[in-house]
Amino acid sequence: MxxxxxxxxxxxxxxxxxxxxxxxxxxxxxxxxxxxxxxxxxxxxxxxxxxxxxxxxxxxxxxxxxxxxxxxxxxxxxxxxxxxxxxxxxxxxxxxxxxxxxxxxxxxxxxxxxxxxxxxxxxxxxxxxxxxxxxxxxxxxxxxxxxxxxxxxPSDTWLPGMKLGWDLRTGLERRLTEWKSLDDPSPGEMSWGIEVHNYPELVMEKGSQKYFRSGPWNGIFFSGMPWLQASPLFNYTFVSNKDEVHFMFEITKISVIARAVLNQSMYLTYVWVDGEWEVYLSLPRDECDVYNFCGAYGNCIISESPICQCVEGFKPVSRGTGDPEEWSRGCEGKSQLSCEDKDKIGFLKLVGLKMPATTYSWLNESMNLGECRVKCLNNCSCMAFANSYIRDGGSGCAIWFGDLTDIRQMPPYRQDANSQDVYIRMPASEQANSIKKEVKNKQKTKVVVIVVVAIAVVFGVLMIPYCIWKRSNFRGEDLISFDFSNRATERGLINKKRTGKGRTKEMELPLFSFSSVSTATNYFSASNKLGEGGFGPVYKGSLLNGQLVAVKRLSRKSGQGWEELKNEAMLIAKLQHKNLVKLLGCCIERDEKILIYEYLPNKSLDYFLFDPIRRGIKDWATRTHIIEGIVQGLLYLHQYSRLQIIHRDLKASNILLDKDMNPKISDFGLARIFCGNGSQATNRIVGTYGYMSPEYAMEGLFSIKSDVFSFGVLLLEILSGKKNTGFYQSDSINLIGYAWNLWKSNRSLELMDPILGDTPPTNVFLSYINIALLCVQENAVDRPTISDVISMFNKEPALLPSPKKPAFSFGRGMEDLGSSKRKPEICSLNDMTVSILEAR
Known part of the structure; x- marks a missing residue:
């Protein structure tokens, strides 16, 4: 849903x-x-x-x-x-x-x-x-x-002053439950409340399965929700005693109206601002918030790749295909624990974690940390302990039994004063190794800092005459090389790769040999070829372990090259999201430039939308599921990735579909790292006609609003089943103009794809059209952000802003972009698609 x-x-x-x-x-x-x-x-x-x-x-x-x-x-x-x-x-x-x-x-x-x-x-x-x-x-x-x-x-809404939790005297539980649908307010699968046990915590459930967990209350905030302590609008209260366990919030400003709502996939806090509801908080925020995403003893670190890491002293249970989904199997101790000999047991201190799931835990508020350690040491089933509260240096005792699950590394948040440390049981030998490793790393860091400072001083002195000479002999390729090296260093890309000139650059990505790639694709045989795009041909391959892959091989006659490959490799290697395609590795031998991706069996979205024979998305639920996945992927790129990413070539052929029709955004060859709130300029206009925003196509200006424009076009295509550049009416040159005409004459329902087997609710379909037209407005400043778009999908048509006349809707054809006329493409024929470079 x-x-x-x-x-x-x-x-x-x-x-x-x-x-x-x-x-x-x-x-x-x-x-x-x-x-x-x-x-x-x-x-x-x-x-x-x-x-x-x-x-x-x-x-x-x-x-x-x-x-x-x-x-x-x-x-x-x-x-x-x-x-x-x-x-x-x-x-x-x-x-x-x-x-x-x-x-x-x-x-x-x-x-x-x-x-x-x-x-x-x-x-x-x-x-x-x-x-x-x-x-x-x-x-x-x-x-x-x-x-x-x-x-x-409560129903689905949590208001200020409303308690969420249990009255233990009467057995009354106050829990949010979603509406089943727009037409049916009866309780659906999603629920949000407090799980009562020795160390209670907030839990979101989907049916009988946990979906999100807040972590236990540490006296200031829930350990997995540290932002609660710094909220300027809300005061939070958590009460846990023999009579009741509840959590509530109050508004700090009388003039503010706020509410929290549970819908069919997440919990959202809204604030009424300037005549509309703005999303203040949404949960889950990312993959690390999904319950037990990394399995037992797996530490989810959203900024790392892969995002699942074993906690110190543990190793992965198994690694078969290398698919990150295998992390759900978790980790296991590197050495066996001995219960009888307590001298051989140690506890490793870990800082800044979301506390493990507390279903099997024990709490004593009067114990200190030393007593807590002894209590845990004397119980063979105890796997970790911690202070239950963090105020005033810490107090109370919480211990965990059995495997430790649903751990994640939280971002730094005043760890000097408000860090809840956890001590994990392990063999003393492993604890000693971990401590030695930590000390060694600290010593190495000090040495590195001293050496770097010394080298910088010497280098700075020696570089002065060189820079004077270099300024008069500057070449463009030196700037490209220097820029790539710097970006790699900034993003923490560790492994080395060889370049055509024998130099080394930093890159964190598995390297495949050319022979292994060649074997996997049956020597790049025509029978394995999936398609071809601006980058080059794409082949289906099978690795030695049986994993299917898509192999993108750079064509020597391609307009794309090292810049696009470096962009794509750097970005995707660090981007981890369920709605982004996974890059598994690359090959750079024999002047070959090859990228290896996960294989997605359901081809690309345009194959389903535009192919006259295989138009296969006939149910509305699947289309909205695809739209949801696309906006979530874009939201991650624009807002939650380590660096703000602008895709610049979002289109139907770059939306790939897995076996369950989950969408994944692909082709980052044209993407750019964006550092600012305004627009950036480029003199190299690349992308696909019909999806490019006017400011980018005409002036080379791009921003996150460029992707919003592309999404608006894509949304119209999904709703109508018609391609923007391949659909014409007498008074409009494309789908955008046709949609605008229908909108002005109150006939937008005519845009609905006639092959839809189940007709969507009228108000929902009209809202989608409205949002699409808002996204394709002429001026970038008028377009919403992707986070605004997500919020708008939750609104009635009457509450949405009225769109202004869209760009490229009338009288502006391909000639205005300096492009040669060509027959509009109907659909792509490849599973792993790439960008089309349009001449300018």
Missing amino acids: DIFASVFLSSSLLVFSFVSSDAADSITQSRFLSDIENTTLVSKDRGFVLWFFSPGNSNNRYLGIWYNNIPGKFRVVWVANRLKPIPDSSGVLMVNSAGSLVLLSQNETVSWSANSTKQARNPIVELLVSGNLVLREEDEENPENYLWQSFDY
């Missing part, structure tokens, strides 16, 4: 910008709410309203709490009868003679009821300014002594 099918309501919901005149401020036994009479219940500040509604395309009726002070469509934050909708407008909310709050439908059938703690004598129901619907005694002296409250039974 995709992230765009969130709980934002469709345009079929009734809309008004003020509270109905029939609004009440309370419900008693003599006053009730009726759907047919359109009566409502509002909070005193008129910020929330309780009202009947029909979600999406459904005709069923539900009772829900909405934001009343948000312009446009109302926003549902809570639903009463999620499990039992009312089929018509007969719903009535009332307090019955027994003092219970009930929702009745036809024939007085109970559709929902509030399970109050005791029978009320003089009951009153109110909607508080917090959005909490409460039932209490009207004459109760303590106004917070509720008989029942909606905050105890």
Whole structure:
């Protein structure tokens, strides 16, 4: 299920910008709410309203709490009868003679009821300014002594002041659950709550499987969520005692409106800013946040390649094909542990980790760290220990039993004061080796620093006359060589590779021999050829271990060369994301320039969209799944990779599909590392006509908004099944112009691909068209960022900005770009595609 099918309501919901005149401020036994009479219940500040509604395309009726002070469509934050909708407008909310709050439908059938703690004598129901619907005694002296409250039974939304967790006295659990769909607010698979055991933590689950884990609370923040301590907008509170375990947040500024929502793939915190909801936080953030991604004793380090590393003193369980997915098997100790001889057992200190999963843990808040060590040492099942709290130098004792799972290296965050160190059990010999290795590395670092400083001084003196001479004898190739060396050093690329001139450059990438690549591809036979692009031919290959690969071989007559190969190798070797193609290695023997990729059996996206015979994506869910994967890959490139990456050639033929139709962005040969918030210029315009933004095609200016433009074109192609440069109408030169014409005349539904077997909801399809047109606007500053796009997919069409006239929609053809006319391509024929270089 995709992230765009969130709980934002469709345009079929009734809309008004003020509270109905029939609004009440309370419900008693003599006053009730009726759907047919359109009566409502509002909070005193008129910020929330309780009202009947029909979600999406459904005709069923539900009772829900909405934001009343948000312009446009109302926003549902809570639903009463999620499990039992009312089929018509007969719903009535009332307090019955027994003092219970009930929702009745036809024939007085109970559709929902509030399970109050005791029978009320003089009951009153109110909607508080917090959005909490409460039932209490009207004459109760303590106004917070509720008989029942909606905050105890959350839907998909977490509001400020709402507790998430358990009341251990009554067994009540407060847990978020996603809506099943836009049309159905009943609980779906995803849930978000607190897992109660000795050392509790927040857990997101998909069905019965854990999906994300926060790590335990260390007194300041959850160990896997260190940013909580520095939030300027929220105050967080975690309570764990014999009566209750709960977590809640409050807003630090009265003027701020915020909420957290669980949808079908993630947890998001939104803040209302300048008339729209902005994403403040989303979880999971990356692959390392996925539960137990690296297996037992595997440390997930998002900045490393591969991102899974064994913790010190452990080794991989197995390595077969070398596929990173094998990391889920985890790591094992290099030496056997002896339980009997305690002198042969040691504990290795690891700093800055997300604490291991605490399902099998033990906690004692009164022990100190020394006592904790002894406790762990005397228990053969204890594999690690740590202070449970980090305030004031640390206190309390937490110990872990069994394998340590779901570990990740957290970014530095005041590790001098707020680091929760963990001590992992291992043979004393391994501990000694690790300590020696650490000391040796520190000594080596000191020596290296001294030597580097000395060399720099001498080098600086000696380089002065050389630089004077060099300035008068400068050649362009020297700049390219120097730039590559510097970038390699900056990005930590360690291994050496040979160049054509015998010099060495830094590069972290497995090297394949030419003979092994040749054998794998059956000596580059025509029967193994998958296709050919701007880089050169691509072949299917099989390595000795049986792994299938795609081999991209640089053609000598290709317009691309070392620059493109270096770009692609450097970037992909360090980029790790499920929606980016994996680069497995390269070959640079015999003047050959070859890249070896993972093999993806379902070819490229354009093969499915544009091939007249094999147009095979007939279900809407698969298309939205592909769109989701593309935006997640772009979000990683633009925002979460170590360096901001601009792809510059995003197109359907560069979106590859694995066996499960998961999309992977490929071909980074034209990508550029971007260091700034504005645009950068180049005098070398490369890419594919039809996907290039106007500022790049005409002026050589590129930015992250260049990729956004390409994505907008790609989104239109996915929605329509038509190629931008191969689709013409009498009054428009391409698909963009055709989509714009339909949009202006309110006929956008005509753009829908007729082969779709299941028609998407009208409001969702219109939102997608709107977003695509926003992405292809003429001016880069008007286009959203990819993170904005993700947020927009969760909005109703009426809440989206109106697009301006798109670029290249009328009267600007290929002649304006200086390109020769040629027949537009229908689809690519290769599985591993590359960029097409257009002349200028």
